[in-house]
Amino acid sequence: MNLKVAKVLNNNVIIGTHPEHEEVVVIGKGIGFHRKSGDIIPLQTVEKMFILTNQEEQEQYKQLIPRVSEKLIETINDIILYITSESNVKLNEHIHIALTDHIAFALKRMEQGIVLHNPFLYETKEIYPVEYRLASYAINLIKERLGVDLGEEEVGFVALHIYSAMTNQNLSEVQQHSKLIADLVSIVEDKLDYQIPRHSLDYSRLVTHLRFAIERIKRGEEVAEVQKLDSLLSKEYPEMYSLSWTLTKVMEKRMKHAVYAAEVSYLALHLQRLSQKKEQESKK
Numbered sequence: 001m002n003l004k005v006a007k008v009l010n011n012n013v014i015i016g017t018h019p020e021h022e023e024v025v026v027i028g029k030g031i032g033f034h035r036k037s038g039d040i041i042p043l044q045t046v047e048k049m050f051i052l053t054n055q056e057e058q059e060q061y062k063q064l065i066p067r068v069s070e071k072l073i074e075t076i077n078d079i080i081l082y083i084t085s086e087s088n089v090k091l092n093e094h095i096h097i098a099l100t101d102h103i104a105f106a107l108k109r110m111e112q113g114i115v116l117h118n119p120f121l122y123e124t125k126e127i128y129p130v131e132y133r134l135a136s137y138a139i140n141l142i143k144e145r146l147g148v149d150l151g152e153e154e155v156g157f158v159a160l161h162i163y164s165a166m167t168n169q170n171l172s173e174v175q176q177h178s179k180l181i182a183d184l185v186s187i188v189e190d191k192l193d194y195q196i197p198r199h200s201l202d203y204s205r206l207v208t209h210l211r212f213a214i215e216r217i218k219r220g221e222e223v224a225e226v227q228k229l230d231s232l233l234s235k236e237y238p239e240m241y242s243l244s245w246t247l248t249k250v251m252e253k254r255m256k257h258a259v260y261a262a263e264v265s266y267l268a269l270h271l272q273r274l275s276q277k278k279e280q281e282s283k284k
Helices: 055-067 070-087 095-111 121-127 129-146 151-167 171-192 201-219 227-236 238-255 262-282
Strands: 002-010 013-018 022-027 040-042 048-050
Touching: 002 022, 002 055, 013 055, 022 070, 055 095, 070 095, 070 129, 070 151, 095 129, 095 151, 121 129, 121 151, 121 171, 121 201, 129 151, 151 171, 171 201, 171 238, 171 262, 201 238, 201 262, 227 238, 227 262, 238 262
Parallel strands: none
Antiparallel strands: 002 013, 002 040, 013 022, 022 048
């Protein structure tokens, strides 16, 4: 079985006609050198290939490739192969476009001295630890290959791209959930008048609880109600119970999903623990 060259994008990337998958993108060192449309390439010699089944994405990729360096394309492809091997998850192939475009733009900003602040860095690190580790590898490889350190802020952004590709979720939805968690934490800190240390166990517990609550709400998964607990919390800790209601109403409004009442009780327990921690620290 052979692959026919449909279009040469650069020395290392071609669009080929596959006998089974129609148009495919083939990446390999020198794969496009001295090639022209109609040339035949034995499939067994092709090392890296992916299929963009969406016609619009094919066109986007064709337009993107000539605008970025061949070294960057090779590096991004190696990053994607590493993510696939480490996670053992089939990635949404849109990551080839999204990650290449994102990193190319980040490199351009770096050249121009423009630093983009990542407001959800700590939340991303806590919510997506596996993806964050993979993103750290990506940023380190870019530094090693291209001599540019994009920094930890970009690790957070890349982690969201990886999570999006691993879960087939739209990146905007992933970003919305990260922003929602950051906003909920901010509401808690304002109400308690307490800045939760970002590397503390308390912060990790709160963010993890909020993440799983959001995922349950998104799935419509009901949490078993404990009426005695609900009654106890509302009487013993009225302020934290009220704050918990405020947070669940924000989640309900932003996610456009109903929130089961039991979520309020379980969240109130976390908030009460935080409130007690703040009191303990203020006495020191």
